[in-house]
Amino acid sequence: xxxxxxxxxxAVNGDVRAFEQIYKxxxxxxxxxxxxxxxxxxxxxxxxQEVFMKVYKELKNFRFASSFKTWVxxxxxxxxxxxxxxxxxxxxxxxxxxxxxxxxxxxxHKEQNKEDEQEMIMKMLDILxxxxxxxxxxxxxxxxxxxQVAEVTRMNLNTVRxxxxxxxxxxxxxxxxxxxxxxxx
Numbered sequence: 092x093x094x095x096x097x098x099x100x101x102a103v104n105g106d107v108r109a110f111e112q113i114y115k116x117x118x119x120x121x122x123x124x125x126x127x128x129x130x131x132x133x134x135x136x137x138x139x140q141e142v143f144m145k146v147y148k149e150l151k152n153f154r155f156a157s158s159f160k161t162w163v164x165x166x167x168x169x170x171x172x173x174x175x176x177x178x179x180x181x182x183x184x185x186x187x188x189x190x191x192x193x194x195x196x197x198x199x200h201k202e203q204n205k206e207d208e209q210e211m212i213m214k215m216l217d218i219l220x221x222x223x224x225x226x227x228x229x230x231x232x233x234x235x236x237x238x239q240v241a242e243v244t245r246m247n248l249n250t251v252r253x254x255x256x257x258x259x260x261x262x263x264x265x266x267x268x269x270x271x272x273x274x275x276x
Contacts, residue, residue: 095159103151110150113159114143120160121167128171138174142167218265219258222246226254 095116101109121142126135145166153162212232216224222244229240230251237255241248 096155099150099153099155099159102147103153110147113146113150117146117160117163118143121163124164124167125171128168129174134174134178138167138171142170145170215262215266218261223254223258223261226251227258230255 095113098109098112098116102113118139122135122139125138125142126132129135129138142163146163149166153159216227219227225244226240226246229235229243230237235243237248237251240246241251244251246254
């Protein structure tokens with residue numbers, strides 16, 4: 092029986108100093124495995140401590156069927172994989188939060204654009220006389236057909252067309268053509 096086997100048996104029987112010897116003999120190995128998988132010194136140190144807490148709790152279940160090093164290696168790898176999985180979830184959560192922030196920013200930007208667009212439309216409509224304004228609102232903002240606008244306003248179809256044509260001409264004179272077209276006026 093080698094010294095490590097003796098320390099394991101003594102540690103199982105409650106000898107804290109024997110467990111310290113196990114720790115001293117195995118800690119660098121556990122740390123190196125953890126570091127190679129986590130690539131972060133702090134995380135590797137923390138994982139090493141957590142692995143040895145598990146080893147301490149489970150040492151009574153070690154049956155000497157495999158080498159102690161193999162047994163500790165399995166515990167270490169399983170623990171580190173769980174840590175990585177947990178970190179991955181946390182990072183995914185951060186990404187989700189960042190994505191939500193980006194979506195909020197885009198929504199805010201879209202909302203601002205909508206407000207700017209509505210402001211521009213109001214400026215355009217404000218220069219029209221009331222009948223022209225009514226025809227433009229019904230046709231371009233409400234999406235009614237020429238015939239429907241005529242029915243709603245009780246105007247002749249040709250009168251509606253004339254109001255809409257003159258409205259566009261006036262808007263193009265007062266505003267850049269691009270703005271008028273962009274706002275579908």
